[in-house]
Amino acid sequence: KAGVTQTPRYLIKTRGQQVTLSCSPISGHRSVSWYQQTPGQGLQFLFEYFSETQRNKGNFPGRFSGRQFSNSRSEMNVSTLELGDSALYLCASSLVDRSYGYTFGSGTRLTVV
Amino acid sequence: SQKIEQNSEALNIQEGKTATLTCNYTNYSPAYLQWYRQDPGRGPVFLLLIRENEKEKRKERLKVTFDTTLKQSLFHITASQPADSATYLCALKNSGYSTLTFGKGTMLLVSP
Numbered sequence: 001k002a003g004v005t006q007t008p009r010y011l012i013k014t015r016g017q018q019v020t021l022s023c024s025p026i027s028g029h030r031s032v033s034w035y036q037q038t039p040g041q042g043l044q045f046l047f048e049y050f051s052e053t054q055r056n057k058g059n060f061p062g063r064f065s066g067r068q069f070s071n072s073r074s075e076m077n078v079s080t081l082e083l084g085d086s087a088l089y090l091c092a093s094s095l096v097d098r099s100y101g102y103t104f105g106s107g108t109r110l111t112v113v
Numbered sequence: 114s115q116k117i118e119q120n121s122e123a124l125n126i127q128e129g130k131t132a133t134l135t136c137n138y139t140n141y142s143p144a145y146l147q148w149y150r151q152d153p154g155r156g157p158v159f160l161l162l163i164r165e166n167e168k169e170k171r172k173e174r175l176k177v178t179f180d181t182t183l184k185q186s187l188f189h190i191t192a193s194q195p196a197d198s199a200t201y202l203c204a205l206k207n208s209g210y211s212t213l214t215f216g217k218g219t220m221l222l223v224s225p
Contacts, residue, residue: 004156033213042217043157043202056212090156101147102213104156 002026004093006105013112018079021108025072025093031055032074033102034066037088046089049074050096081112115140117205117216125222132190134219136203139184144208146179146186151200151218160201161188193223 005024013019025032034046045058049068066076072093078085088109092102118137126132136146145164149157163170163179163186170177176189190197202218 035215043215045212045214048212058212088154092156101149101159101162102157103159106154107156109154 004091004103004105006089006091006108008108009106010109011111013081013110015081015083015112017081018077019081019110020075020077021089021091021110023074023076023091023093023105025074025091026103029093029095029103030072031094031096032068032072033092033094034074034076035090035092036060037090037107038086043090046076078110083112086110086112115214117141117203117214119201119203119216119219121217121219123220123222125224126193128194128223128225130193132193132197132221132223134188134201134203134221136186136188136216137184138205141184141205142207143181143205145206146177147204147206147213148175148177148186148188149202149204149215151202157202157215190221193221195223195225197221198223 007022031050033048035043037043047066048056052068063079068074088107090104090107092104094102116139145162147162148160151157161177163177174191178187200218200220202215204213204215206213
């Protein structure tokens with residue numbers, strides 16, 4: 001079966017711009033989580049969606065937002081980009097029973113210049 | 114505050130030996146603990162889950178132990194191979210609608 005698909009794979013943006021990242025979860029997975037990964041901080045939780053509702057949100061500024069559609073696909077948006085937003089953004093999908101583990105996409109590498 | 118600590122120094126071992134990685138946590142009451150493998154530029158890959166009421170879990174050459182008194186999990190790879198070289202992450206989830214929180218990972222390097 002297809003894995004978690006994240007698009008685009010790489011992105012270069014200028015400070016002040018905004019960006020939208022997309023995530024298509026595994027079919028049947030209704031829970032989608034987003035993480036930011038940087039060398040210094042590791043994986044930092046951004047938000048989690050389940051059935052189009054945000055269930056949890058991490059400690060990130062309001063410039064970071066997300067949503068989930070009825071087909072479980074999810075998008076995250078970062079407005080007014082800063083240099084520090086350069087990171088690997090990872091999306092993970094899981095079954096309702098998350099004890100089976102998360103399946104991660106390959107991520108979107110965002111570079112802000 | 115809540116902390117998940119993994120050794121930040123890379124672990125270098127020889128092929129065939131057993132690799133042991135450590136995950137310590139504070140101020141968590143985890144419902145379960147998971148281990149993931151991550152290769153450079155890729156997303157983490159789920160390996161094993163162990164629940165709070167389990168002491169040990171095995172899968173092929175992998176073994177995980179979980180000591181909720183010591184607040185520690187050990188991850189073992191027996192008969193290690195160069196292909197096992199990667200960063201290994203532990204992740205915890207408290208009970209209820211809490212998130213899965215990751216440690217920063219330990220890099221394992223297996224030399225031939």
